[in-house]
Amino acid sequence: MPLLERHIAFYGEAPRQAAADGGYASRENLRQAKAWGVRDMAFHKKSGLRIEDMVRSRWVYRKLRNFRAGIEAGISCLKRTYGLARCTWRGLDHFKTYVWSSVVAYNLALFARLRPT
Structure with a gap:
């Protein structure tokens, strides 16, 4: 494996x-x-x-x-909601930036939902 x-x-x-x-x-x-x-x-x-x-x-x-x-x-949530699909940006650094931006957006939304009122 x-x-x-x-x-x-x-x-x-x-x-x-x-x-x-x-x-x-x-x-x-x-x-x-x-x-x-x-x-x-x-x-x-x-x-x-x-x-x-x-x-x-x-x-x-x-x-x-x-x-x-x-x-x-x-x-699945990253793909459906935050645009993590096929990356058309060229190069490994651009790919990492593409994934990073989706993950940060997901985490910010998650933290906002979990924030105590």
Whole structure:
């Protein structure tokens, strides 16, 4: 799984827990994640895997699955509401600026909604 490989290369160790899209759900990917040291690996779709093989409890599986779903919801909101679509700006620095502006607008609106009255 490329994301875990990049995480290990950057931080020097595997995360304790991880959640991935159902497209990555396979016995081989689960075995590889466990071999790298990931204690709890939750896939969105089980694809024939038992929850007990992926994580230590159903509660942990639910928490990891819901965490990933929340991230997906945030990305969806950025795309629908704050214009994070295909970037036509050229160059990596411009791309970073494009994404940054959408994320800042999202966070400002979120903080305004959460501000105590």
